[in-house]
Amino acid sequence: MAFLSTHGLTAQYGQFKALFGVDLHVNPGECVAIIGANGAGKTTLMRSITGVLRNAPEMIRLGDTPIGALPADQILKRGIAMVPEGRKLFPSLSVEENLLIGGQVRKGSGRWSLDEIYGLFPILKERRHSPGTALSGGQQQMVAIGRALMSNPELLLCDEISLGLAPVVIRDIYAALPAIRATGAAVIVVEQDITRALSVADRVYCMMEGRVTLTAPAKEVTREAIHAAYFGAAA
Amino acid sequence: MIWLDVLVQGILLGGLYALFAAGLSLVFGIMRLVNLAHGDLIVFAAFAILLITATLGLNPFLAALLAAPLMFAVGWALQRFVLNRVLGKDILPPLLVTFGLSVALQNGMLEVFSADSQRLSVGALESASINLGIVTVGTLPLLTFASAVAAIFLLNRIFYTTALGRAFRAVSDDPTTASLMGLNPKSVFAIATGLAMVIVTLAALYLGMRANFDPSIGPARLLYAFQAVIIGGLGSLWGTLAGGAIIGVAQTFGAQINPEWQILAGHIAFLVVLLIRPRGLFPRAVD
Numbered sequence: 001m002a003f004l005s006t007h008g009l010t011a012q013y014g015q016f017k018a019l020f021g022v023d024l025h026v027n028p029g030e031c032v033a034i035i036g037a038n039g040a041g042k043t044t045l046m047r048s049i050t051g052v053l054r055n056a057p058e059m060i061r062l063g064d065t066p067i068g069a070l071p072a073d074q075i076l077k078r079g080i081a082m083v084p085e086g087r088k089l090f091p092s093l094s095v096e097e098n099l100l101i102g103g104q105v106r107k108g109s110g111r112w113s114l115d116e117i118y119g120l121f122p123i124l125k126e127r128r129h130s131p132g133t134a135l136s137g138g139q140q141q142m143v144a145i146g147r148a149l150m151s152n153p154e155l156l157l158c159d160e161i162s163l164g165l166a167p168v169v170i171r172d173i174y175a176a177l178p179a180i181r182a183t184g185a186a187v188i189v190v191e192q193d194i195t196r197a198l199s200v201a202d203r204v205y206c207m208m209e210g211r212v213t214l215t216a217p218a219k220e221v222t223r224e225a226i227h228a229a230y231f232g233a234a235a
Numbered sequence: 236m237i238w239l240d241v242l243v244q245g246i247l248l249g250g251l252y253a254l255f256a257a258g259l260s261l262v263f264g265i266m267r268l269v270n271l272a273h274g275d276l277i278v279f280a281a282f283a284i285l286l287i288t289a290t291l292g293l294n295p296f297l298a299a300l301l302a303a304p305l306m307f308a309v310g311w312a313l314q315r316f317v318l319n320r321v322l323g324k325d326i327l328p329p330l331l332v333t334f335g336l337s338v339a340l341q342n343g344m345l346e347v348f349s350a351d352s353q354r355l356s357v358g359a360l361e362s363a364s365i366n367l368g369i370v371t372v373g374t375l376p377l378l379t380f381a382s383a384v385a386a387i388f389l390l391n392r393i394f395y396t397t398a399l400g401r402a403f404r405a406v407s408d409d410p411t412t413a414s415l416m417g418l419n420p421k422s423v424f425a426i427a428t429g430l431a432m433v434i435v436t437l438a439a440l441y442l443g444m445r446a447n448f449d450p451s452i453g454p455a456r457l458l459y460a461f462q463a464v465i466i467g468g469l470g471s472l473w474g475t476l477a478g479g480a481i482i483g484v485a486q487t488f489g490a491q492i493n494p495e496w497q498i499l500a501g502h503i504a505f506l507v508v509l510l511i512r513p514r515g516l517f518p519r520a521v522d
Contacts, residue, residue, distance in 0.1 A: 073419045090405045090408040093401060093408070
């Protein structure tokens with residue numbers, strides 16, 4: 001059975017409808033990429049799954065359990081953690097405090113601890129007493145990932161983690177992904193960088209204008225199919 | 236030496252104003268909520284202490300110890316069931332609701348406790364003094380100031396070294412992201428207001444021992460608290476102590492020149508500080 005699934009998921013901001021019946025699922029331990037242009041609804045989807053936007057209960061299921069109406073703090077307690085778009089570190093907190101707050105509500109006695117995070121991103125140990133927002137963009141992204149891992153999630157959502165970062169920095173950040181997956185956690189990677197997304201994912205969903213336009217195993221999907229799904233044009 | 240004496244008395248009086256202000260500062264710092272009923276809640280706590288003293292025959296200090304958890308519960312419930320519903324981008328609804336609460340509290344207390352002035356009696360301590368060589372200070376004002384310093388020190392420790400303080404700062408920075416970290420901002424706000432009401436109880440204890448109180452004096456305490464918070468810089472607790480001391484010193488100097496000038500001198504000091512440092516003496520870097 002899928003670890004997490006959405007069923008006809010809709011979302012709207014006031015009058016503006018952002019998602020039109022999205023169906024997707026993530027299996028335990030699987031890495032799923034969600035690609036799509038700006039405004040395709042990827043971030044809205046993440047906000048819905050994590051409970052920042054509330055939904056009808058049945059629209060999102062954790063295994064068999066409907067969780068669509070739960071608030072964000074309850075979603076985290078069920079093992080779903082998020083690395084939000086734009087990193088969103090707490091400016092009043094140091095690097096270490098940012099990490100600790102991620103672990104304040106821990107699910108079980110999983111692998112991740114401060115030492116493990118420092119092992120994964122050694123630079124953070126050197127900067128641990130700096131204000132989180134005083135770090136470079138790439139280092140801030142490492143804090144944001146570490147902060148989400150501290151809750152020992154079974155599903156990690158990464159929203160645009162390469163946005164605004166230099167290619168060499170993006171490579172370093174993606175290099176952490178195998179260690180994260182080695183814990184058995186499933187990962188959803190929301191990306192605009194299609195090549196990067198396909199290189200790490202098992203399966204890929206492409207979204208356009210609030211709908212899923214393509215679902216395929218990452219290894220089998222063709223450039224033409226993605227082009228059609230991404231832009232809506234005939235391949 | 237009389238001016239040195241006035242200065243010391245003023246600073247010690249500032250301790251009381253800092254106690255009035257610390258709860259206000261804490262709540263504002265965490266949730267940007269201006270509680271217009273803060274002064275009335277201080278008076279309410281003073282009546283609660285008085286009631287416990289009268290019913291159980293306890294000393295006011297012990298009565299305050301019992302009142303503190305009750306006031307924590309009052310603050311927690313007030314935030315959880317009333318104020319959380321009106322917190323949002325618009326600052327007007329919380330102002331209206333707390334203003335309404337202020338009026339309701341004053342009239343409720345008038346109904347229950349009448350308009351008679353009350354006092355928390357502590358016998359000989361009220362007039363006891365300590366000779367420090369150059370100046371002689373009252374034991375009670377000294378105790379008030381020491382309590383203010385201790386309360387602000389403890390609040391700062393909580394704020395900067397505990398998991399609860401981390402949660403306070405995180406929800407203050409960004410409630411949505413804090414909820415993604417498993418924190419429920421509304422619960423955190425409720426704890427913060429509960430904590431503020433514990434400080435309010437301490438303020439009420441010293442208010443009631445120092446002078447008479449009746450249901451109508453809340454708004455003036457709120458005004459002093461406001462001035463202390465704003466002079467100190469919004470959200471800075473040590474700044475609040477400095478702000479309280481400045482108001483206290485200005486008032487005692489004013490009273491020394493002419494007793495009618497006491498309150499006015501405090502307000503003038505407040506305006507002067509605002510003219511020179513519009514953001515207060517110790518504004519927080521991130522606002």
